[in-house]
Amino acid sequence: MSNSKLPQIRPSEITDEAVYHSRRRFLATVSAAAATSLLVTDRSVAESAPDLPALPPARPSRFSTKVRPTSYRDITHYNNFYEFATDKYSPATLAASLVTRPWTVAVDGAVKQPRTYGIEELIHQNPLEDRVYRFRCVEGWSMVIPWVGFPLSRLIRQAQPTGNAKYVKFTTLYNPREMPNQRSDILRWPYVEGLRMDEAMHPLTILAVGLYGRVLPNQDGAPVRLVVPWKYGFKSIKSIVRISFVEEQPLTTWMRAVPSEYGFYSNVNPNDDHTPWSQERERRIGDFFKRPTQLFNGYGDQVAQLYRGMDLNKYY
C-alpha cells in the first residue's frame, strides 16, 4: 500500500488496514509458490481424488475449456479460505475440522417457494455437469479447474423469485468451532457475496459440488460453493448455507473490508487500476512465464452483454 493512501484510512477501518496488508503480503508468497509449484508438480500424479466419495456421473458441457486442468494437488493445496487461515497452504490440512454432513442450504427472501435443501438433494436432484473453467484470483494467479456442478439458474427457477428479487446474496457457514479463524476479526464473518439477478441466471454461473469427479475437498469450499468464472475468485464463495433473494445490492465481505479496492462486480479486467495488484498479467499455477489477463477472464463473448452501457471502471 502506498503511504499517500494512509491518511484516507479512518480509525473505524483499522481492521480493514490489517486485511489489506495481509492480502498485499501475498505478492511475495505468490511468486515463490508459483516457482515451487513448477518444481514439485508432477502432472502424472494425483490427478484424481482417491480418498473422497465419487459423485454421480456428470455430463460434459460445451462451456468447458479444452485446456488441460491444473493438477489436483495444486487445486487442493493452494487455497484462499480465510475462515481457516490467511496463507495458501494450511487450508489443505486445517479445513479437516469442517463438518459437511449433514448440511443444508436455505433458499429464502423474495421468492414464492422458499425452502431448505439437504446437500444430498442438491447433488442427486440436479443433473451434474463437468465444467472445466479458467479461475482467476485478484492476486494475479490463475488455474484451470474441472468443477462438477449444476447451473445456479436451476435452483433460482425452482424458488420462483418475485419482482422484488434484484440481487442474490450468498452466505458461508458461521461456526467458529469448525472454522477457527472466524475467531479473528481479519474479516467480518460470515463471508458474504452477491450477484445481480441476470449474472446469477447466466448459464456459466454454477453451484459446484465437486472437482475431478469427486465431492469437493473441504479446502475448496465443501460441500457446495459458487463458481462465477468471469469474475475474480473471491466472488466464488465457499461452503454456502444460505441463498437469499433481495432488493438491494448486498454489501459483500471484501467491499466492506476495503471498499476502494474491491467492488461489487469484480469482473476480471486487465485494465483495473483500483486493486492492490496490477491486473495486466497473471501467472497460471504450474507455468513459469506470466500471460496477459483476458477481459472477463476470456468469457467476454458470453457475458459482455450483461454490462453493455456500463463503465467498467466505475462499476468495478
Ligand SMILES: Nc1nc2c(c(=O)[nH]1)N[C@H]1C(S)=C(S)[C@@H](COP(=O)(O)O)O[C@H]1N2
Ligand atoms: N467463504 C469463503 N469463500 C471464499 C474465500 C474465503 O476466504 N472464504 N476466498 C475466495 C478467494 S479470494 C478465492 S481466490 C477462491 C479460492 O478458491 P480455491 O481455494 O478453491 O482455489 O475462493 C473464494 N471464496
Ligand SMILES: [Mo]
Ligand atoms: Mo482470490
